Amino acid sequence: MNQTEQVRLMTDKMAKFVGYIGKKLPDDVIAKLSEMRKQETSPLAKTLYDTMFRNQELAVQLDRPSCQDTGVLQFWVKCGTRFPLIDDLEALLKEAVVKATFETPLRHNSVETFDEVNTKRNVGKGTPTVFWDIVPHSDQCEIYAYMAGGGCTLPGKAMVLMPGAGYEGVTKFVMDQMTSYGLNACPPLLVGVGVATSVETAALLSKKALMRPLGSHNDNPRAAAMETMLEDGINSIGLGPQGMSGKLSVMGVHIENTARHPSTIGVAVNVGCWSHRRGHVIFDKDLNATVTTHSGVQL
Ligand code: SF4
Structure with missing residues (x-):
């Protein structure tokens, strides 16, 4: 296979993958929603979970996206320096989004900022977003594809706390966002928290945290304990499915962190619905x- 054929093959596979994730939720999310449905006792909460599962059945049966907001596509790429298509990757991912937009089909969500024109192809200046992690000495490429819907993006926030704010400040920041904007993303939520030095480092980590499998924990035992405490705290708000009240509000809280400057605490929240x-x-x-x-997915 020559280079052009390789690019076409990977573009086709990524277009198929993008379309597929718009129709069917990942296994861990389905398992978690099923577990949460069992824990709810109110008839309204149970009915809402039943509706979510009916939505999933119909999306597959009717071969169409499970939510009308198919979002802006974001890719987190962990690419080996020896992966044969590393030079073509960003362009082919863009092409794959265009292809998926027409073949799936996906709603048109890319509007050129300042011009206020919908490109009607789900791509535009800087979209889809591609975040890069370069992996030395590797010839494989891992890709996380994510549909960032409007509602689940709205609760996002980043700021730099004074050092004296401490971990209590991080907790207050997260809880303030969840109690004011959590409802904008259709609950139950997955809450990603980034803790680092500055706004951009914390923000990237908070999005990366949403790529982790549900049930996973931060490697640091203190951070892992904080994940559990935040999960308990946000659950106690009682958002319930679709914010219509219930025992549980979140599928999980994932914290990602780096070392930081001693005089700052950069913190950010990103939310999945x-x-x-x-x-x-x-x-x-x-x-x-x-x-x-x-x-069971073959690309
Ligand atoms: S927040 Fe609600 S409307 Fe938006 S993508 Fe999620 S389920 Fe769809």
């Missing part, structure tokens, strides 16, 4: 694709 459409695929150097988030 119940329709947490993220997928993870690994390409080897021969472009064989292994999907880890959705069982």
